[in-house]
Amino acid sequence: MTDRSADVPAELRLDAALQLLGRSGVALPSGGDPRDPQWLQQVIDGLIEVSSRDALTGLANRRQFELALEREADRVARAGEPALLLLLDLDHFKSINDTHGHAAGDLVLQAVAQALLDCVRPMDTVARYGGEEFAVILPNCPPAFGATVAERVRRRIESRPVPISNSLALKVTASVGGAFAPPWVRSSASLWIERADRQLYEAKAAGRNRACLETTATTEVSAEEKGLLFGLSAPMPLDEPAQHFPKP
Template sequence: MALPDTRQSDPAGWLQAVVDGLCELSSRDALTGPANRRQFELAMAREIDRVARAGEPALVLMIDIDHFKRVNDTHGHSAGDQVLRAVGQALHECIRPMDTVARMGGEEFAMILPNCPPAFGQTVAERVRNKVQMRPVNVAPGTDIAVTVSIGGAYAPQWVRSSAPLWIERADQQLYRAKQEGRNRACLEMPPVSHVSAEEKGLLFGHSQFQDLE
């Protein structure tokens, strides 16, 4: 959407609009539209702080497009880009204003879902999976292909200052399980992990996660 030319009547407002636009561009994945990896890391750091302070549940989902290499090999990289954009749009339609969806790179996406109780986690993950599955992607005139995703999910330990790599590792383990069990499925770490690792114990009274990303 074109911005009105306010350079003469409101130069400060025009400059702020330019800055806002640049910030928006720098936080988004250029191909698919969701947040980029850097923005995801910032959102995850905020959520880790919040979980440690408030003890509210938070779920992270790692989402991988099934057989994506086959799409590129069969239909070409332009078709692969169309699939990535379609999946990004489908995931965006699944989130609440408080949630974050991001492209992590390649065919992998991720979601952070604050205040998502364990009782609803599997339902949320299945809704995401179904949203993608029910949307064939048109990659050429008269050619639609079915796209599915595998999903792995894990909860951040409540009242504990964990770390992003530990949290993502747990979700990745569940993603691997989803792939091993046949793809096009969602596997969540249930019940939420109650064991606290030695590294997390060391972080319990550590500094804010935000400082690691400055």
């Protein structure tokens, strides 16, 4: 059997990587040898894990979310199984930071992240989308269950006041927008995000602390998706990032 350790450099500049992993809570066996492929693979796996997680909440970060969403859009196109994307925005989050400080805001974000994890399945992907925005990808979620799922998520956040001191707990609410990926259609992650974002804007415009989902009829096939499906020659702005609607 070939000794693969001979192919691994005896000295690698791993100090910064190991320090990062230690601060992130990733445990590695002590006394590791860079010439040991198994130990080196653990370092690599740890770095991949750290790079895919949001440092504050521990949720998937935006990069990991976008990769997961692309995979799910492809799966829906191939298998035809329904999948729901939820985008959530915490209501009046800026006032929390302004009134109670950013440390309190961080506690709120961590509490909301845990609330989301507590009400989804292991197969679902929960991510911090950016700032006070979160996203949830729910594979194999039929349209008949969509409104119930979105409302359960919204209520879970609302029902858990966040303690920020011994004498104060903040009630937090979120607006939720959701859209289904059309089955058997070669769609794109950016179009899916755009649809959910439009519903999030509707929830904000309607007064916040509510969930709005795109109707099933609307999610069947959009003009852009017809272009993807039938190869229309008209240019489609699929490579541009989804535009977030201004929040009222």
